[in-house]
Amino acid sequence: MRLRNKPWAIKLVQEHPESILNEPDPLKKIDWTTRFSDFSRPLAIEIGSGKGRFITTLAREHPEMNFVGIELQTTAAGMILRTKLQENLDNLQLLAGNAIDLDHFFPGKCADIIYLNFSDPWPKARHEKRRLTSAGFLAKYQIVLKEKGCLAFKTDNAGLFAYSLQSLNNFPMHFDFVTLDLHHCSPEILAKNVETEYERKFAAKGNPIFALRAHF
Secondary structure (H helix, E strand, O other): OOOOOOHHHHHHHHHOOOOEEEOOOOOOOOOHHHOOOOOOOOEEEEEOOOOOHHHHHHHHHOOOOEEEEEOOOHHHHHHHHHHHHHHOOOOEEEEEOOHHHHHHHOOOOOEEEEEEEOOOOOOOHHHHHHOOOOHHHHHHHHHHEEEEEEEEEEEOOHHHHHHHHHHHHHOOOEEEEEEOOHHHOOHHHHHHOOOOHHHHHHHHOOOOOEEEEEEO
């Protein structure tokens, strides 16, 4: 869902290039070693961070890790940036850009986990290549993830989840965890789950949340 433009958010993005990369040139590699105090720490990437509840919660709870939130909408990225600055989350960097350039933005084998949370389902067949679990995107994740890296995916869209299961299986990827109702899993699994804004909204309506984790 596209947010209304918020002038303050766009202004904030423009004022803090040290914390957010706004529409970076995909032809120029990003030197992440200059953007984190220690780039050797485990790295997590979220593609489609929305308003940022998920990625900022993880950054707050795991100061021993680095996080990058990728969000196409500059306004939404600005909202995440505000939280980052208010809470001094130095282990979080933001990128306002298109994930189709993921393998140009990051060096190979650098990420420990990539999160896809409530991605646009792009239900029309002609838009299949835009789905973040299509083969084209999986190939990019394989380049960026470490050998034992993990892809974590959550959605409330049954059609997208069924497509994703088939797409990952055909690539092929190996499944570590699959559930058709995340919020009714064991207490141990629920304790580790960090909800997104959409997840809270959909779960409150009684919608099941589909989730999986897989590796190459």
